Amino acid sequence: MSMPPFLRDIEFAVDLSLVNAKGWCLDLLGHFLPDWTVVLASIVISGVAILALGPLVMMYLTLLERKVIGRIQNRYGPNRVGKWGLLQPIADGIKMFTKEDIVPAQADKIVHFLAPVVIVVPALMVFLVVPFGERMTAVNLNIGLLYFIAVSSITTIPIFMGSWASRNKYSLLGGMRTAAQMISYEIPMTLSVVPVIMMSQSLSTNTIVMTQVGDLDLHWFIFTPWGLVGFLIYFLCAVAECNRPPFDLPEAESELVAGFHTEYSGMKFALFYMAEYMNAFTLCGIATTLFLGGWQGPFFPSWLWFFGKTFALICVMIWFRGTLPRFRVDQLMGFAWKFLLPLTLINIPVAALWFFVPERLAWLYSIAIFAVSFWGLVKLNCAFVPEKRIYPLAD
C-alpha cells in the first residue's frame, strides 16, 4: 500500500510537528547561547514536557475512568464542571490542594512524608523510555525495556514506606499485599516480554517499535500466537501491577479501608493517586510499544496512534473495573504462580522455535501447544483447589 507522495509529506510534517518545534527552539537558542545551554535546554524541554504530561494524563484518566464507569453503570458520570465535566479534574485538584493534611500521631513523620513524594519519582522516570511517537522518545536508552522494568519495580519501596509509617494495621496489611502482589506479577510480566526482545533483538523501545514496522500490512507482534499470548499475560500482569480491579486487593475497600494510603489525605493522597494512574498509563504505553506496534499506523500522526492505542488499553482496564469482582488473596497468588508463570515459560520456547519453522507450520504448532497447555493448566489448577477452610474460632 503506498500513498500519494504529497499526502505522505503532509503526514510527515504533522507527525513530526512536535519534534520539529523542539528543534526550532533549540536552533534559536543555539544562535545566542553556548552549546552546553542547548543540551541543557533540550533536557529541560523534554523534562518539562514529561512533567506536564504525567499529571495531565493522570487528571484526565480519572475523568475518563469516572465517565466510562458511569456509562457502564447507566449513569452520566461527572458532567457539571465545564462542558462534559472537562474541568472536573481541576476542581478535584483544587480540592485536594486545599484539604487538611492529617498525619497520625504515632506515625513515623519523615517516612510518612517521604512516601508519596518518592512514589511519584519512578512513575515519572519511566516516561523517559516510552516512545510517544516517531522520534519522540525522551532518552533512547539501549536497555530501555530493562530500565522500565527496573524502575517500575522501585514502586514497592515507597508503598512499603507509606504503609509502615502510617502505623495502621490496614495500611500495613495493604502494603504487604501490594508488595507480595507486585513481586509475584513482576515475574510473569518480565518473562512475557522476553519473546518480544528475542524477536527484535534489542532492549531499546525504539528498536522494538521499528521491528514492527508496516503501514497497512500489520506486523504488530500481537498478530502472532506467541505475541497474542504474551500480550494477554503482559496485560493481565499490568492490571495487577497497578493494583486495579480485579486485582485491587491492596486497596480493597471492603477489607482494608484503602490499603496502604488509608492514613493519607489531601495532596499526599493525590500524589499516590497520581502515581497509580501514571503507572497505569505507562504500563499500557509499554504494552502498546511491545505488542501493538507502538506509534505505527497509517494516516494519522504517530503520537496520535500511540495515544489512541494506549487509551484503548486503558479503557479495557476501566472496562475490567466496571465488570469484574475482586480476587481472593490465594486465587490472586495462584493465578500468578500456577497459571501465568507456566504459560510464559511455555511461550518463550514457542517464540524461539518461530525462527526456525516455516510460517504455516509455526502457526499450527503454536496454536496446538497453546491450546494443550492452556487446557492442561486449567485442569491442573482446578485439580488442586485448596480445601474449603474451616474457621474454628469464627462460630
Added chain:
Amino acid sequence: MVAPIPVALIPLLPFAAFAVNILAGRWLKHRAAWLSVATSTLACALAIPLCWQVFRGAHFAHQATWLMLGEVPLQFGYLLDPLSSTLLFMVTIVGTLIQVYAMGYMRGDPRYSRFFAYVSLFMAAMLTVVISNNYLLFFMAWEIMGLCSYLLIGFYFEKDSAANACKKAFLTTRVGDIGFLIGFLTLFAAIGTLNFSEMNSIISGAGATPLNTTLLSFAAFFIFCGTIGKSAQFPLHVWLPDAMEGPTPVSALIHAATMVAAGVFLVARSFTLFAAAPNVLPVVTAIGTITAFGAAFIALTQHDIKRVLAYSTISQLGYMVTALGLSGLGAGTFHLITHAFFKALLFLGAGSVIHGTHVQDIREMGGLFKKMPSTAVTFIIASLALAGIPPLSGFWSKDEILLTAFASGHTFVFGVLLLTAFMTAFYMFRLIFLTFFGEARNPKVHAHESPALMTLPLWALAVGSVVIGIPGSPFMHHWFQKFMAHASHYPEYEPSLFVMACSIAAAVAGILLAGVVYLKQKHWAENTAKAFRPLYLLSFNKFYIDELYSAYIVKPFHAIGRILFGFDETVVDGAVNGTGYATMLLSRIKNWIDIHIVDGFVNFTGAFAYFLNSFTKRLQTGFIQNYLLIVVAAVLAFLIFELKSI
C-alpha cells in the same frame, strides 16, 4: 455331612462383625449397626437351610483335634442334631429381629457402634454354644456370653445402678459357672470324654463298662449349678431382675430369649447324663417348681415394667427346668422355643413403650393403647401367648409341661404349676391393663408410636409367637415332640383334655380377675394388699433374698477379706519391706564409696581440664562479630606489617 465351612461360618460371621465394629467403630458410626445386622441375617440365611435339612432327618457333625491332653485329645467341632438345630433356628431369627429393633432403639446413642459390637460378640458366642459338640467349647462360649452379658448390662456404666447390676450379674453367674466347670471336669473324670455324642453313647450303652453312678450324679448336679446360675433359678435368680438396667434390646435378646435359655439348653444337652443320675432329677424338679412359683409370686407386685417381665422370665424358666426335671425334654425345649419368641416380643414391646414414654414405672403409664397401637396389639398377642390362650404358641408348650407333670404323677407339682399359670395370666394382664388401658395417670408422659424400624420386628415376632406353637400342637400331630424324642429317648404322654381345660381355665381366670381388679374395682388391689400385708411385703421385697445374701454371704466375705488384708499388710508387707530396708542400707554404703572415691577421681579429671580451659575459652565468646573483629585486627596487623615499607 456338609462341608464344615458354612456351619463354622454361622458363629464366625457375627464374630467378624464384632472385630470390625470394635476396631473401626469410630469411623463406622451408625453403619456399624448395618454390619451387625447384615452378618446376623447372613448367619440366619445359612442356618435355616441347614435346620431344614435336620428337620427332614439329616444330621451334621464335624470335629477336629485342638490339643492333646495327655493321651486324651481335646476336640472342638459342631453338632447339629434336632436339639441344636431347633435352637439355632430360634436364635438366628430372634437375634436378627432384635438387632433390627435395636437399630431403631439405640439410635443416637454415643456408644452406638460399641453396642452392636457387643451384640455381635454375643451372637457369635451364643451360636457357638448352640452348635458346639463338647463341654469345653460350650463352656468357653458360655463364658464369653457371660462377659457380653456383663458388658451389656453395664452398657450405661455412667449409672451407678447399671454398674452395680453388671457386677452382680457377673459374680452371681460366676458361682453357677464354677459349679458347671467342676461338673464337666467330674464328668471327664468319670467317662473320659467331653463330647456330647460320645457321652451319650457311653452312658446309654452302659453295658460295656460299669459306670460310677455316684460320680455321674455329682457331675450332673454340678452341671445343673451352671444352669441355676445362667438361667437364674432359685437361689441364684437375684441377678436377672437387676440385669434390666441394660438396654431393652439386650434384655430381650440375652436376658429373655437366648442366654438365660442356654441354661435350660445345657440341661437338655446333658439329658442323657441326668437320666443316668436319677437322684438329681428331683432336685431339678424342686428347684424349677420353686422358681416358677416364687418368681410368679414376686411378679404380682412389681411396678417396673421390665422387672415384671424379668420375674416372668424367671418363672417361665422355672417351668422349663421343671419339665426337664420330670424328664419332659420335648416339653421343656418346646417351651424354650415358644417362650423365646413371645418373651422377646414382650421385652421389645416394653422397650417400645419406654422409648415412647421415657418412663418405666407402670403406675405412670395408662391409656397407651390409642397412642401406640402397634406396640399394644403385639404386646397383647404376646401376653395371651404367655398366659396360655389356646391357638397361640404358649398354650401348646405350657400345656405340654403341665401334661408332663400331671401324667408323670407329680400332682403337687402340677397343682403348683397350675397356680403359677393362673398368676402368670394375672400379672401379665395386670401389666397390660395398667399400661395400655384406663386413662393416662401421668400428664407429663407424652407417648408416641415408635418408628417402623422398631415396630416391624414386633410384628414379625408376633407372627412367630402365634405360629411357632403349631409344630407341637395336635394340628401337626405333636411333630416337634416326636422329632425331639427321635434324638433322645424320654417318656411321652398322651394329650389330656383335662389338663388343657385346667390350663385354659387358669389362664382365663387370671385374665378376668386382672380385668376386674385393675379396670373395674380398683380399690380391690389395695384392700387385698392391706389384708394380706405380710404376703404382700414378701412378694414386694422378693422374699428378702437380696437382703439375706447381703447379711449372710456378702458381709462375712467382707470380714474375711478385711482379715486377710490385715495379714497382708502387716506380715507379708513387713517381710518385703524388711528386705528392702536391708538392701537400701547396703546400697547407701556402696553409694558413699561411689560418690566420694570413684566419682572423685572422675570429677577431678574434669575439674582439672576445666581449670585448664578456663583461660582459653575466653577466646570463644560465641559472638561471630567478635571473631570478625579479630579478623579485622589481623588484617590490620598484616597491612601494617606489609606496608611499613611504603
Added chain:
Amino acid sequence: MIIPLQHILIFSLLLFATGLYGVLVRRNIIGILISIELMLNAANLNLIAFSKSTSLAPETGQIFAIFVIAIAATAAAVGLAIVLALYRVRKTVYTDEVNLLKW
C-alpha cells in the same frame, strides 16, 4: 571515564568499611545482613571500575558483578529465611541472645 579510578576505589573502600562496621557492631541479624549487602555493593563497584579502566575484556567485570548480585540475592533469601526460622523458635533477632552453642 570522567572521574579517576582512584576516587572510585576510595569511595568503594569507604563504602566497604562502613558495611564492615555495620557487620561488626550491629546486634540485629537483619542489620548485619543489610550491612553485608553494602559490602557486596562496594565489591561490585570495584569490579566494574577495574573492568572499565584496566581490563582488556570489558565484559568480564560486569559479568562477575552480575554473579555477585545473584549470589547476594540468594544469600539474602537464605539468610532472611534463617532469621525468620530463628525468630519463630527463639523469639529474638539479636546475635548475642542466640548463644546456645557457646562454650
Added chain:
Amino acid sequence: MEILELFSKIGIYATMALVLVFALGVVALRNLFHCALCLAAVLIGTAMIYVALHAEFLAAVQILVYVGAVMTLVIFVIMLTEHLGGKTIRQTNRQSPAAIIGLSGIVVLLGTLLMKTPWPVTAKALDAKVSVMSLGKALMGTYAFPFEVISVILIACLIGAIVIAKKDVSEKGPS
C-alpha cells in the same frame, strides 16, 4: 562542553557523598526500617554510579534485583520481626570503639596503598563500550558454565529458603 562535564563530575561526586551518608545511615540508625530505606537509597545511588561508569545493564539489574526483590524481602522480614525494635533496646554491641579504630586504620592504610599504586589504566579499555548483546554472548559463551552453576545455586537457595522459612507442618493446627 567542559561545563557539561563539570556538571557530570559534580553530580557524580554528590551522588557518592550522598551514598556515603546513606551508608552511614544504614549502619548507624536505630530504626531498622529506616536502615533498610537507607540501604535502598544506597543501592539506587550505586546504580547511578554504575550508569556513570557506562554499565547501564548492570544498573538496571542492580535496581531490579536489589531494590525490587532483595529490599522487599528485607522489609518483609523486618515487618515480621518488627515489634522487637523498642527504643530502649541497644542496637549496637560493645565493640564499636574497637571496630572504629581498626577500620579507620584499615581505611587509611588501604587508601594510601590505593593512591600510591600505579593502576594500568589503558585508553583502549576506557573507550570500550559494553553492549547488552556482548554481555549476553559472554554469558552464554565464555561464562556459560558459571552461569549454569549460578542458576543451580539460585534454585537450591530458593528451595532451601522456602523450606527453612516454612512453618513446620506439625506445628499447624488450631492453637
Added chain:
Amino acid sequence: MIFGTGILKGLFVTLKNFVTSYFRKPDNGGIFTVQYPEERDKAIEAFRNFPFLAYDGTPDKVRCVACGICERECPPKCIHIVMEIDPLGKPARRPSVFEIDHGLCMNCGMCEDVCPFDSIYMDHAFEVTAADRGKELVRPKEALLKSNDYFLKIRPGTATLVDQKRRAAEEKKKLSRAATLPPQGPVS
C-alpha cells in the same frame, strides 16, 4: 464449561451497557440519572413533606380551629399554636399564631392523621432552605397557609375525597339544623 467464558459473558454485559447508554431510553437500558435541578422526576402523589395549613378560598377562611390536637400529638413537638381572642375576649376558634419548626419536624404525618378539621396536610414542597436555623426555619402561619386548590393540585386523590366528605358533612349539618329548628310560625 470452558475456563473464562463467565468472565467474557460478564464483560459483554458491561460493554452492552456502555454502548446502549448512549442511545437507549432509561427504561430500556439507557441512563436513568435524573439531572436534578434541570430535570425532575414526576411528583408522586403519596409523597409527603413538611405540613401546610389548608384554607378555603381566601387565606382568612382557615379550616384550623386551633384545637391543639396536632400540637399535642406531634412527636418532636414542632408545632406551636395560640388561639385568637376576639375583641370581646372570647376565643375565636382560629389560630392567631401557628408555627412549625422545620428544624424539628420529621415529616411523620401524624398531624395530618389526627386533625379532625381536615386542616393540616403534608406538602410536596421539599426544597425548603433557610440561612438561619433559629429564626427562618420556624415557619409562621403565613408561610404555611396554602389554598385548597393547591391541595387539589398536588394530591388530587386525597383532596377530592376530603372535599366530598366535607360537603357531605355540610349537607347533613344543614339538614339536621333544618329539622331541629321549630317550624316558622307567625310570630306574635
